[in-house]
Amino acid sequence: MKKALQVAAREIVATFTSKGFVIGVLITPVLIIISALILSKAHLETPPRVVGEVAILDPTSEVTQGVTKLLSPAAFALRRAQDLELVAKNLPVSIRALALQNGTQTLPDAAKKLVGEVPELHIQKLAESADLKREKQALLGKQEGPSTRLALVIIEPDAVRRAAGKQDFGAYEFYVREKLDRQVEGEIKTAVRESIIAARAKAYGMDPKEAEYLTDVPWVESKGVTPEGEQKEHAAIAGLIPFAFMFLIFVSVMTSSQYLMTSTIEEKSSRIAEVLLSAVSPMELMAGKILGQFVVGLTVLLVYLGLGLIALTSFALLGLLDGWIIFYLFIFYLVSFFTFAAFMAAVGACVNEIRESQSLVMPVMLLLMLPIFLWVPISRDPGSTLAVALSMIPPVNSFFMLIRMASSTPPPLWQIWTSILLGLGLAYAAVWSAAKVFRVGLLLHGKPPDYRTMLRWVRMA
Amino acid sequence: MQNAVVLKGVTKAFGDKRAVDDLDLVIPRGSLCGFIGPNGAGKTTSIRMIMSILFPDQGDISVLDHASALEAKDRIGYLPEERGLYRKMKVGAFLRYLGRLKGVASARLKSQIPTWLARLDLEGVEGKRCEDLSKGMQQKLQLIAALLNEPELLILDEPFTGLDPVSTRSLRALLAEEQQRGTTILFSTHMMAEAELLCDRVVMIHQGRKVLDQTIAGIRAQFDPRSVLIEPLDPSADVSRLKALASISRIERQNDSYALRLQEGADLAAAMRDIAATVAPAKLEVQRPSLEDIFVQIVTAGSQESAKELDIHAPAVTEKGRVSA
Numbered sequence A: 001m002k003k004a005l006q007v008a009a010r011e012i013v014a015t016f017t018s019k020g021f022v023i024g025v026l027i028t029p030v031l032i033i034i035s036a037l038i039l040s041k042a043h044l045e046t047p048p049r050v051v052g053e054v055a056i057l058d059p060t061s062e063v064t065q066g067v068t069k070l071l072s073p074a075a076f077a078l079r080r081a082q083d084l085e086l087v088a089k090n091l092p093v094s095i096r097a098l099a100l101q102n103g104t105q106t107l108p109d110a111a112k113k114l115v116g117e118v119p120e121l122h123i124q125k126l127a128e129s130a131d132l133k134r135e136k137q138a139l140l141g142k143q144e145g146p147s148t149r150l151a152l153v154i155i156e157p158d159a160v161r162r163a164a165g166k167q168d169f170g171a172y173e174f175y176v177r178e179k180l181d182r183q184v185e186g187e188i189k190t191a192v193r194e195s196i197i198a199a200r201a202k203a204y205g206m207d208p209k210e211a212e213y214l215t216d217v218p219w220v221e222s223k224g225v226t227p228e229g230e231q232k233e234h235a236a237i238a239g240l241i242p243f244a245f246m247f248l249i250f251v252s253v254m255t256s257s258q259y260l261m262t263s264t265i266e267e268k269s270s271r272i273a274e275v276l277l278s279a280v281s282p283m284e285l286m287a288g289k290i291l292g293q294f295v296v297g298l299t300v301l302l303v304y305l306g307l308g309l310i311a312l313t314s315f316a317l318l319g320l321l322d323g324w325i326i327f328y329l330f331i332f333y334l335v336s337f338f339t340f341a342a343f344m345a346a347v348g349a350c351v352n353e354i355r356e357s358q359s360l361v362m363p364v365m366l367l368l369m370l371p372i373f374l375w376v377p378i379s380r381d382p383g384s385t386l387a388v389a390l391s392m393i394p395p396v397n398s399f400f401m402l403i404r405m406a407s408s409t410p411p412p413l414w415q416i417w418t419s420i421l422l423g424l425g426l427a428y429a430a431v432w433s434a435a436k437v438f439r440v441g442l443l444l445h446g447k448p449p450d451y452r453t454m455l456r457w458v459r460m461a
Numbered sequence B: 001m002q003n004a005v006v007l008k009g010v011t012k013a014f015g016d017k018r019a020v021d022d023l024d025l026v027i028p029r030g031s032l033c034g035f036i037g038p039n040g041a042g043k044t045t046s047i048r049m050i051m052s053i054l055f056p057d058q059g060d061i062s063v064l065d066h067a068s069a070l071e072a073k074d075r076i077g078y079l080p081e082e083r084g085l086y087r088k089m090k091v092g093a094f095l096r097y098l099g100r101l102k103g104v105a106s107a108r109l110k111s112q113i114p115t116w117l118a119r120l121d122l123e124g125v126e127g128k129r130c131e132d133l134s135k136g137m138q139q140k141l142q143l144i145a146a147l148l149n150e151p152e153l154l155i156l157d158e159p160f161t162g163l164d165p166v167s168t169r170s171l172r173a174l175l176a177e178e179q180q181r182g183t184t185i186l187f188s189t190h191m192m193a194e195a196e197l198l199c200d201r202v203v204m205i206h207q208g209r210k211v212l213d214q215t216i217a218g219i220r221a222q223f224d225p226r227s228v229l230i231e232p233l234d235p236s237a238d239v240s241r242l243k244a245l246a247s248i249s250r251i252e253r254q255n256d257s258y259a260l261r262l263q264e265g266a267d268l269a270a271a272m273r274d275i276a277a278t279v280a281p282a283k284l285e286v287q288r289p290s291l292e293d294i295f296v297q298i299v300t301a302g303s304q305e306s307a308k309e310l311d312i313h314a315p316a317v318t319e320k321g322r323v324s325a
Helices: A004-015 A021-045 A064-070 A073-090 A093-102 A108-113 A134-139 A184-201 A210-214 A235-269 A272-277 A282-316 A323-350 A354-381 A385-390 A397-405 A411-442 A451-459 B045-049 B070-073 B091-101 B106-119 B136-146 B164-179 B192-198 B216-222 B239-245 B268-278 B293-301 B304-309
Strands: A051-057 A120-126 A148-155 A171-177 A223-225 A229-232 B005-016 B015-030 B034-035 B058-064 B076-079 B153-157 B185-190 B201-206 B209-215 B226-230 B248-254 B259-262 B281-287
Touching: A004 A235, A004 A282, A004 B091, A021 A282, A021 B058, A051 A064, A064 A184, A073 A184, A120 B259, A134 A148, A134 A171, A148 A184, A148 A210, A148 A411, A148 B136, A148 B216, A171 A184, A171 A323, A171 B106, A171 B153, A171 B185, A184 A210, A235 A282, A235 A323, A272 A282, A282 A323, A282 A411, A323 A354, A323 A397, A323 A411, A354 A385, A354 A397, A354 B192, A385 A397, A397 A411, A397 B015, A411 A451, B005 B045, B005 B106, B005 B185, B015 B045, B015 B058, B015 B185, B015 B201, B015 B209, B034 B045, B034 B164, B045 B058, B045 B153, B045 B185, B058 B070, B070 B076, B070 B106, B076 B136, B076 B226, B091 B106, B091 B136, B106 B136, B136 B153, B136 B164, B153 B164, B164 B185, B192 B293, B201 B216, B201 B259, B201 B293, B209 B216, B209 B293, B226 B268, B239 B259
Parallel strands: A051 A120, A051 A148, B034 B185, B034 B201, B076 B153, B153 B185
Antiparallel strands: A148 A171, A223 A229, B005 B015, B005 B058, B201 B209, B226 B259, B226 B281, B248 B259
8 A cells, every 4th residue: 555655646746747737737727817817807997987978969859858867977876776786686695695794895896896986978969950970070089078979869750759650669879989988888878768768658648657667577586496495596507507516527537537547658658667567566556546646636626626616705606505515526526536547547558659549548538528418408407317317327427416416406315325336336346447457458568459358358367 | 485486387378379388497595597598488478477567377486485576576676678767757756766666765765876876877867857868877777776675586687688898797797796695686688698607597498488497507517518629720730630530520610710529428638638639729628508509409409308309419500611520
């Protein structure tokens, strides 16, 4: 065991100090974090206060008043306060609870920062005879201040009242200067739209308020009904979390088992294997290498899991995670790692160079890709027969079970542990068989064996 | 305790080919044993089985009184035929790693590694990558790796291959020193002259079967010299006069010398006197068969059994012109 640990230690050091690992596994996530931080910083940068003029040509004379009212600083402030309240109201309970627990104002502060200060917009009413070409040219002006033309609204004559013989109403044209704040641009359009609706309602003898009520149906969150009661569903996040967990285990198992195969091929092709076998038994060598790469994979898992948790924490979404799933993530990593690592070690011992390994590895790689192809239907219907069956069949059961566990309707405990036991059974058989193939294959040079030959080695060794 | 390695009826086949066939071998402790034979004779397979890297299909192996070398790996030093290094690893780290795998304490390795490097003229390479060393230096490095644990049994597979004459001489001296320390040494080679120079015991193997297993002294006694080499003082001397001597059966020319084949039962001392009296010699010496001669003689016959039936007293087989008797 001591020798196996020494082999493992070398394997870990050799992998951690290799350029491929440093760049691929460690630097990439760091770059992602830095990019995310820069991006979030840029997004949370408070935009400068928008000050300027909105010109409106209103042949109906029934829209301008509403627009003026809706674009007043007071109306802006009120509307934004209402929007923020609506956002807060629609936030998941867990996030609201977290925000309360932390006693911070992070979310409201961030939202306020994001929308920026209330703009100061002056409404400039244009005469019907206005030269539109000249008015549009004003949008190109470079001066800054209250008289800067920010937008030009041209209400069509039949925007409020239907033209004779027509069923549809007219609308409006909207011209803006380049680089107008998107938020403000949207708010101007909303104000024009709401003003036209109000004017239409009034024109056809309706109470504008009543019309607003008639057209307003709020967006609602779905609620899942389970034996434990009603649960609020967060479709987008709920859909991504199973994939994230499956991907975590996929990346860590793939990275480490690939390294294991590569290092075994390297030891074989550089003829160091026989020197090692003079000091350790084939079983100790393979066990040491697998243990070493287990730590490598675990590190990858922890790095990416840590990144995920940091991301969830920074968006105050950590409450969406069940702590137990992280525990099971490690259990399933262990199960699937040993199965795939044993296979990769056996293949590595049988071939002389990476190129030769492709034909042996391809079927297993396709198997490993199965969860990537099927995660959508499985996470959409985690209780289906297909989902239950796939989450019980090793070696892909770990991936599918994690998808099911992270879904909105997790499987019962007995299914989880049955899957774990089945996975452990295959992992044991895989390591046992791989040890035999490893011993024979490591000293064999020349044409690599096919699966049938490898099976024969397992039986005879 | 008397024998370091004992093989009894060991057989190993790869597919239809028997790489080692019913091999019996005893290597006494403290001996320096040469394992000789041509390429593909089964030397490396036998050594790998002794090292428990391969396992025999039949037969028993005992190494340092253990049923398997796996139980005594820390007491064995091994230099495989196929030299291997971690190319990117630093020399010091490489030796420390292999030393620790052999159970040598880290503190001891700290002092041992520079000593060994200096002893094999590799000072200053500890911080270099293995791939930066020349082939000969890499070979020395692997030899150090085999010796770091001060083994009781040292097994070297073709250790002289690829070495320059100076390094070959250093290795010979090193092996002699190790033997004096009490180490049992088994080395395989197809360079029989090396075995002849170094060994006190030789095992010959051909097509997986042992064809000779003797001490050097025993071989000399068994393969009694029946040939005398004469270089005439006068190069134009009439050597054919020697044909008249009763003790001479055949004469073969070898450049400026002549190999004189003695008759069966002829007295060597008397024959030497008669030869010197007939042709004045610049040089007259008893010609001993080399291991290579013996080996070629045996394998030409095809098997050990048939070799016994042949005239093993025959002189060296040469490609030189023959002077008929």
